[in-house]
Amino acid sequence: MTAETITSGAPGPAGQDGATGDVLLRLDDVHTYYGQIHALKGVTIEVNRGEVVTLIGANGAGKTTTLKTVCGLLHPRQGTVTFDGQDVSKTAAHNLVKAGIGHAPEGRRIFSRLTVLENLQMGGFTRPPEEIDEDVERIMTLFPRLKERTYQQGGTLSGGEQQMLAIGRAMMSRPRLLLLDEPSLGLAPILIQVVFETIKEINAAGTTILLVEQNALQALNIAHRGYVLQTGNVVLTGDAAELREDETVRKAYLGEI
Ligand SMILES: Nc1ncnc2c1ncn2[C@@H]1O[C@H](COP(=O)(O)OP(=O)(O)OP(=O)(O)O)[C@@H](O)[C@H]1O
Numbered sequence: 534m535t536a537e538t539i540t541s542g543a544p545g546p547a548g549q550d551g552a553t554g555d556v557l558l559r560l561d562d563v564h565t566y567y568g569q570i571h572a573l574k575g576v577t578i579e580v581n582r583g584e585v586v587t588l589i590g591a592n593g594a595g596k597t598t599t600l601k602t603v604c605g606l607l608h609p610r611q612g613t614v615t616f617d618g619q620d621v622s623k624t625a626a627h628n629l630v631k632a633g634i635g636h637a638p639e640g641r642r643i644f645s646r647l648t649v650l651e652n653l654q655m656g657g658f659t660r661p662p663e664e665i666d667e668d669v670e671r672i673m674t675l676f677p678r679l680k681e682r683t684y685q686q687g688g689t690l691s692g693g694e695q696q697m698l699a700i701g702r703a704m705m706s707r708p709r710l711l712l713l714d715e716p717s718l719g720l721a722p723i724l725i726q727v728v729f730e731t732i733k734e735i736n737a738a739g740t741t742i743l744l745v746e747q748n749a750l751q752a753l754n755i756a757h758r759g760y761v762l763q764t765g766n767v768v769l770t771g772d773a774a775e776l777r778e779d780e781t782v783r784k785a786y787l788g789e790i
């Protein structure tokens with residue numbers, strides 16, 4: 534299946550923000566299965582260095598499966614995943630963390646019995662021990678709420694705080710590519726703003742981001758480009774501004790009728 538591409542010819546925000554067009558991540562005709570279930574049916578996606586790219590799509594479209602295939606929790610049965618010029622289709626997840634891929638999974642999978650500090654320290658397992666304190670400090674500056682709760686158990690944090698901790702923990706490995714799966718899910722509007730602002734800051738500080746969101750409008754507001762997934766296929770791609778104006782996207786994902 535070939536995805537439709539929308540382009541206006543006008544330079545998008547990617548051009549203004551220093552994204553170079555230099556490909557960091559590429560999925561080429563990726564097919565991923567859960568047993569007999571064919572979840573990704575030939576997904577081709579590119580993320581350039583410096584970009585925020587968003588994947589949008591309905592429940593069950595294959596967004597989470599795409600991120601899991603990138604971070605090595607699943608491996609494609611067909612097709613390739615290339616990260617920084619290397620074929621990583623069969624590379625184990627912990628080696629991909631070392632290679633520079635950070636993943637904040639769906640559903641805030643933090644360690645509930647460990648404190649905020651311990652959760653962050655765990656996220657830095659690939660870093661030299663002497664740099665961990667400095668990195669914890671960096672994350673706590675990004676999320677002051679976490680600093681106030683340094684010694685609180687992860688499981689007793691509010692949903693929004695757990696979400697911040699999940700993002701912060703993924704940042705601890707100093708990823709070159711950060712995968713975020715539904716970072717705004719279940720958050721109050723004010724916290725959604727905080728999370729999206731923080732994603733922008735993380736990107737501005739040099740991290741490339743692949744962002745999965747059901748909150749398509751917010752995601753398209755901070756992304757340079759986007760892909761629309763439908764039942765395991767990319768059906769549409771383009772600059773974020775153009776996707777925001779696209780009638781199909783507006784009807785299907787931006788809640789307009
Ligand atoms: N562990 C699993 N075993 C079998 N099928 C699965 C498994 N995980 C996901 N699937 C199926 O793969 C397809 C894609 O699921 P995926 O979780 O990637 O969707 P999604 O786009 O992230 O949806 P949502 O917005 O609901 O999170 C769905 O049809 C789903 O039922």
Ligand SMILES: [Mg+2]
Binds near residue numbers: 598
């Ligand atoms: Mg999902």
